[in-house]
Amino acid sequence: MPVKVIRYGRYNVKALSRLLDAALDELGVSPPSDVPTLLKPNVVVATKPRSAAITHPAVVEATIRAFLARGVRKIIVGEGPGLGADEGRLFAAAGYERLRRKYGVTLLNLNEAERVEVTWKYGTLRIPKVVTDAFYVNMPKLKTHGHTVVTLSIKNQKGLLSNADKKRFHLLGLHEPLVELLKVVKPDLVVADGVVGMEGEGPLNGRRKRANVLVVGTDALEADVTCCRLMGIDPKRVKHLKMAMDQGLGITEPVIRGVEPEKADFGVEFKLPNEKYGRMLNVYSWRNPYACSMCIDAFSLAVKSAFRRPKHWGTLLRLLYSAAFRRIDVIQGRHAKVPEEARGILLCLGNCTKDVASSEKDAIHVGGCPPDAESILEALRSALRRR
Ligand code: SF4
Structure with missing residues (x-):
């Protein structure tokens, strides 16, 4: 047909x-x-x-x-x-x-x-x-x-x-x-x-x-x-x-x-996503085929939701300031590995990353399946305050 x-x-x-x-x-x-x-x-x-x-x-x-x-x-x-x-x-x-x-x-x-x-x-x-x-x-x-x-x-x-x-x-x-x-x-x-x-x-x-x-x-x-x-x-x-x-x-x-x-004369070419990670400012969200969509997008959804909630505006400002000088690597999903390129803050999202987070000194783990925006923002707030 x-x-x-x-x-x-x-x-x-x-x-x-x-x-x-x-x-x-x-x-x-x-x-x-x-x-x-x-x-x-x-x-x-x-x-x-x-x-x-x-x-x-x-x-x-x-x-x-x-x-x-x-x-x-x-x-x-x-x-x-x-x-x-x-x-x-x-x-x-x-x-x-x-x-x-x-x-x-x-x-x-x-x-x-x-x-x-x-x-x-x-x-x-x-x-x-x-x-x-x-x-x-x-x-x-x-x-x-x-x-x-x-x-x-x-x-x-x-x-x-x-x-x-x-x-x-x-x-x-x-x-x-x-x-x-x-x-x-x-x-x-x-x-x-x-x-x-x-x-x-x-x-x-x-x-x-x-x-x-x-x-x-x-x-x-x-x-x-x-x-x-x-x-x-x-x-x-x-x-x-x-x-x-x-x-x-x-x-x-x-x-x-x-x-x-x-x-066709309209020559539409969609840009492809980066195969290894999604990037927002200095935040690298690493791809993992075993991660569910909502864990993959949990970080960006949390940041977007922070714009609507004044109590998180301080965290947003800290994040913007911090991301100008140091990178944040975000991993999620079963079998997630810490990327070789990772340095600075390592954020491990979801229950699937509990083990890898516990084996990494200074890693921040946010549990949940998937983790909710509030928990991610709270974890970010205390991490950015400490560092
Ligand atoms: S924590 Fe839950 S939602 Fe996230 S990748 Fe694992 S199974 Fe999927």
């Missing part, structure tokens, strides 16, 4: 809805009206659409309108945010609450949804029942990712997992379980938001990157391969996409309608 690339550069709901409607016609997609439709955007944390870290509500709204116009009666917008995310604020911060009021759609926290067991390579896996009952539309954001190079529809499926399974995926190396998940849970449709994506230190700390596209397809691998090409990234660089291609889980050279990415 071809993949449709819609070139459009604004979050104008009516126009997006019209374009999407035409794309569904072109691809011959007709969602059943007698079962619910599940829209699964990427809303990994409670943040505003402007951050470009989440699927824009205008794309979700355009999809709702296109599906309602096709006779779908029940639409559920569901997401299971990352460990430690502020679940209570998730949909409101993302601008999705308005969609509930305006269209009567259900907003569902998948972390609390009823689950059913499916058999997969590693035994059994508990996935939300609604995924098996509904017409399932996977709606990723075009983003680079410090861990997996890109995060697109196949990676977006991680939001379907329980918190325990999210951790298990990281312990299993992430890429292979993502491919195995695709074998047992396949989207009926992918609508990827690339009007404005994110490049560099994604999935949360990158920069906005305008690509002016929506990508629509009925096969997750083909849609992801197309998105990679639009981002100027070789899909074979992405381990789980390469594994899926090698295992014949989809066509590796999808027929693309709307634009030929290699010949």
Whole structure:
């Protein structure tokens, strides 16, 4: 089945809805009206659409309108945010609450949804029942990712997992379980938001990157391969996409309608994240494939939350001052090692780093699974005061 690339550069709901409607016609997609439709955007944390870290509500709204116009009666917008995310604020911060009021759609926290067991390579896996009952539309954001190079529809499926399974995926190396998940849970449709994506230190700390596209397809691998090409990234660089291609889980050279990415004149090239670490000022956050996303981003989320809380402004100032003269190295996840380059302050985040922290003189350990922002800021405050 071809993949449709819609070139459009604004979050104008009516126009997006019209374009999407035409794309569904072109691809011959007709969602059943007698079962619910599940829209699964990427809303990994409670943040505003402007951050470009989440699927824009205008794309979700355009999809709702296109599906309602096709006779779908029940639409559920569901997401299971990352460990430690502020679940209570998730949909409101993302601008999705308005969609509930305006269209009567259900907003569902998948972390609390009823689950059913499916058999997969590693035994059994508990996935939300609604995924098996509904017409399932996977709606990723075009983003680079410090861990997996890109995060697109196949990676977006991680939001379907329980918190325990999210951790298990990281312990299993992430890429292979993502491919195995695709074998047992396949989207009926992918609508990827690339009007404005994110490049560099994604999935949360990158920069906005305008690509002016929506990508629509009925096969997750083909849609992801197309998105990679639009981002100027070789899909074979992405381990789980390469594994899926090698295992014949989809066509590796999808027929693309709307634009030929290699010949496209918009020349969009997403900057890749640094493979070894994410850097903010003089703070180096070292990558570890076994670390869960919310441990990886715990430090930057803590710093961002400090801006909103006056009691931590002193710590922020100390951090800025300290980072001008000395580096801070942050490690997280099981099997974490102290990098050779580390000097200055070593911050070990999460229960997984307890042992390595106890073997390092002067290391600061913040427990938790994942550690919470308050504990990280408190640990930073006392460390920066002492030094
Ligand atoms: S401490 Fe962090 S990396 Fe370890 S299991 Fe918990 S969330 Fe995952």
